[in-house]
Amino acid sequence: MEDTAIEEAEVSGPAEFAPALIATHPQGNSVAVAIGPELRVFDLKAGSPVLSSDDCGDRSHSDAIRAICFSVSGAFFASAGDDKLVKVWKTDSWCCIRTITSEKRVSAVAISNDGLYVTFADKFGVVWLVTLGEDGADQVSVDKKPVSILGHYCSIITGMKFSPDGRFIATADRDFKIRVTLFPKNPLKGAHEIQSFCLGHTDFVSCIAFTSTSENQSFLISGGGDSTVRLWDYVNGCLLDTCQVRDKMGEFLEPNETDDSSLSITDICPSNDGSLVAVAIQSFNGVMLLACDIVGKKLSFLKVITMEKSYIPTSLSSSFSSELLWTVMGASNMPNQASSQLLTRLRIIPCFQKDLLSSENGPVILEDSELPHGEKLLLALQGSLDIAKQEEVLASVLAALKVSMHKMLVKKHYSEERREQRKRGRNDKKIKN
Amino acid sequence: MTRTNGANGGGDGQQQASAAGKLPRKRFYRARAHSNPLSDSHFPVPVSPDEVDLSQHYPRYFPADKGGEGEEPPPRIRFADVGCGFGGLLVGLSPLFPDTLMIGMELRDKVTEYVKERILALRASNPGHYDNISVVRTNSMKYIPNYFRKAQITKMFFLFPDPHFKEKNHRRRVISMQLLDEYAYVMEVGGIIYTITDVEELGEWMRSCLEKHPLFEAILEEEINADPVVKLLSTATEESQKVARNGGQTFHAIFRRISLQEE
Numbered sequence: 257m258e259d260t261a262i263e264e265a266e267v268s269g270p271a272e273f274a275p276a277l278i279a280t281h282p283q284g285n286s287v288a289v290a291i292g293p294e295l296r297v298f299d300l301k302a303g304s305p306v307l308s309s310d311d312c313g314d315r316s317h318s319d320a321i322r323a324i325c326f327s328v329s330g331a332f333f334a335s336a337g338d339d340k341l342v343k344v345w346k347t348d349s350w351c352c353i354r355t356i357t358s359e360k361r362v363s364a365v366a367i368s369n370d371g372l373y374v375t376f377a378d379k380f381g382v383v384w385l386v387t388l389g390e391d392g393a394d395q396v397s398v399d400k401k402p403v404s405i406l407g408h409y410c411s412i413i414t415g416m417k418f419s420p421d422g423r424f425i426a427t428a429d430r431d432f433k434i435r436v437t438l439f440p441k442n443p444l445k446g447a448h449e450i451q452s453f454c455l456g457h458t459d460f461v462s463c464i465a466f467t468s469t470s471e472n473q474s475f476l477i478s479g480g481g482d483s484t485v486r487l488w489d490y491v492n493g494c495l496l497d498t499c500q501v502r503d504k505m506g507e508f509l510e511p512n513e514t515d516d517s518s519l520s521i522t523d524i525c526p527s528n529d530g531s532l533v534a535v536a537i538q539s540f541n542g543v544m545l546l547a548c549d550i551v552g553k554k555l556s557f558l559k560v561i562t563m564e565k566s567y568i569p570t571s572l573s574s575s576f577s578s579e580l581l582w583t584v585m586g587a588s589n590m591p592n593q594a595s596s597q598l599l600t601r602l603r604i605i606p607c608f609q610k611d612l613l614s615s616e617n618g619p620v621i622l623e624d625s626e627l628p629h630g631e632k633l634l635l636a637l638q639g640s641l642d643i644a645k646q647e648e649v650l651a652s653v654l655a656a657l658k659v660s661m662h663k664m665l666v667k668k669h670y671s672e673e674r675r676e677q678r679k680r681g682r683n684d685k686k687i688k689n
Numbered sequence: 690m691t692r693t694n695g696a697n698g699g700g701d702g703q704q705q706a707s708a709a710g711k712l713p714r715k716r717f718y719r720a721r722a723h724s725n726p727l728s729d730s731h732f733p734v735p736v737s738p739d740e741v742d743l744s745q746h747y748p749r750y751f752p753a754d755k756g757g758e759g760e761e762p763p764p765r766i767r768f769a770d771v772g773c774g775f776g777g778l779l780v781g782l783s784p785l786f787p788d789t790l791m792i793g794m795e796l797r798d799k800v801t802e803y804v805k806e807r808i809l810a811l812r813a814s815n816p817g818h819y820d821n822i823s824v825v826r827t828n829s830m831k832y833i834p835n836y837f838r839k840a841q842i843t844k845m846f847f848l849f850p851d852p853h854f855k856e857k858n859h860r861r862r863v864i865s866m867q868l869l870d871e872y873a874y875v876m877e878v879g880g881i882i883y884t885i886t887d888v889e890e891l892g893e894w895m896r897s898c899l900e901k902h903p904l905f906e907a908i909l910e911e912e913i914n915a916d917p918v919v920k921l922l923s924t925a926t927e928e929s930q931k932v933a934r935n936g937g938q939t940f941h942a943i944f945r946r947i948s949l950q951e952e
Contacts, residue, residue, distance in 0.1 A: 380860075382867070404867075406867065406870060407867035407870075409830050409831050409867065409868065409871075410727050410831070410860075411831070431831065432736065433834065435834075437870075438949075440949075445903070446866065446903075448866075448869070448870045448873065448902060448903055448904055448949075449870075449873070449874075449903075449904065449949050450839075450870055450871065450873070450874040452839065453834040453874075455736055455737035455738075455834065455835060456736060456737060457736075458736055493839070667729055668729075669731070675731075
């Protein structure tokens with residue numbers, strides 16, 4: 257029974273499904289949205305969309321972008337995805353300064369805190385590193401080749417982040433694991449010393465984020481397919497607290513939506529002061545806010561911000577300079593989806609700070625007209641101004657989101673019979689090259 | 690060959706026999722020589738080392754009525770035989786280190802069943818012995834950190850691993866730069882990693898991986914010769930006996946876990 261359901265899903269290809277992503281410049285200079293192969297950037301300072309240019313004459317993205325990030329300084333931006341390309345951009349001019357070709361599809365990308373290295377993870381679970389250097393042109397070609405620095409044994413890496421002090425690189429995978437590795441001074445020789453494993457998730461880990469407090473303390477937060485958000489002392493690999501999302505979600509969801517497979521955590525985003533964590537959940541039209549008590553080492557439910565029924569965020573981001581929580585909804589690579597339909601929907605929650613949130617009125621969601629640069633921004637990032645008119649597109653995105661996020665990452669289980677059948681039907685042995 | 694229950698291997702009759710001290714017979718535990726370490730696993734894996742129930746593995750060391758407060762902390766597994774096969778090394782090591790908990794890790798379920806029965810039989814016929822060895826069915830290339838804490842292991846064994854000759858399949862080898870990171874993580878500084886094979890190419894591969902890895906250093910030949918464990922590598926296991934019978938050569942690489950030197 258279950259197998260047939262999975263089989264059908266395989267045909268329609270949920271593994272190919274790609275959620276829209278959002279990233280904001282740490283100083284709030286710009287905001288980037290990725291949907292399918294498209295990268296949409298808006299310059300918040302100038303108030304105009306950015307025409308990014310592929311200076312080096314390399315290929316531009318041709319398949320779904322799976323990961324985007326800004327460097328800590330904001331000087332660089334990296335994008336990578338299913339087309340096996342990792343592109344590094346300079347954010348002052350939005351020129352692509354480097355295009356790296358990976359052997360496999362790329363699932364995660366990060367830039368080291370000093371801005372010297374870009375790391376990316378491929379579908380085999382191997383993390384590669386390239387030197388950025390000051391001027392791409394001066395580099396010897398040998399330096400440009402990616403070197404593998406660590407690996408999760410054949411498990412897709414779902415998230416990769418550098419710790420705030422730059423000492424560690426954390427990688428999360430589909431096999432429930434988070435690995436925290438010392439990032440050496442000379443990473444070209446590999447990152448071999450593991451500081452800790454953060455183990456506790458009982459399904460795939462979908463997202464990780466570091467929070468830092470004014471006392472220079474820092475913690476790791478993770479979300480997963482087991483519908484939990486967890487707080488970690490990552491230096492010692494200790495689980496400090498677990499927040500079970502299901503307990504809080506009951507009243508907001510349909511009864512058939514309350515199992516783990518529809519409550520997977522899609523994304524998490526800590527506030528600048530580390531006191532708040534915003535959580536996006538697969539089937540929930542809104543954002544859940546958790547209070548992160550660093551002293552008491554507790555993660556507790558604060559409130560939910562419900563949005564319109566047709567809006568389920570797929571990605572969250574906040575920048576250091578403003579108190580805005582940016583959210584985006586969208587999906588590409590869905591069956592029967594034309595490339596002209598690469599629409600996203602953007603929503604912003606202001607006052608993403610604990611003391612501001614606790615005020616009487618509570619948080620509101622900005623109206624489209626209240627957004628910074630209003631219509632110009634929406635047109636650039638959403639792909640259409642009046643997205644409400646595109647109801648049909650939106651509805652199909654919504655339906656896909658509700659089921660696909662979990663299916664994309666969950667380990668498939670087959671009955672013994674089915675497994676034997678699949679073994680017989682495997683095609684990697686038949687194809688001769 | 691990833692059957693979830695091993696009942697079709699030995700069967701209940703065998704279990705009773707081993708409880709009575711009769712050694713299990715290999716002919717009832719036929720298994721393929723190789724198993725794909727890359728395939729998704731369908732057996733239970735502990736979420737973290739805290740969930741590993743040692744009392745099931747070593748009942749004598751974890752009596753049910755432990756009312757002791759302020760006692761010394763419970764013992765931990767110190768030796769790991771990765772890909773233990775039919776368990777020859779464990780059985781050989783057990784009397785040499787009677788107070789050290791050791792575990793064999795094996796991916797093939799029928800073979801694991803065999804080792805389980807073998808240990809039970811040995812315990813039954815030699816009361817007070819072989820209580821410090823056990824076996825678990827797992828994929829140690831994927832789940833080592835789920836079983837052991839950081840710096841817990843003092844000796845790790847990789848005896849006659851699958852050679853995986855084809856270059857395409859090199860990533861299936863149990864010794865690689867990437868996997869050595871994980872082995873180094875569970876090993877304490879000063880711990881020793883033992884590898885041996887009868888395949889020269891694999892021997893060179895394992896040695897070069899260990900030489901390149903910054904967390905391991907080669908052990909001097911004199912020290913190796915003085916180590917009583919080393920003799921067992923080429924005599925204790927079923928695989929090594931087969932090699933010896935056929936007059937084959939063996940190649941070992943024995944290295945020590947060191948702490949990282951940042952230059």
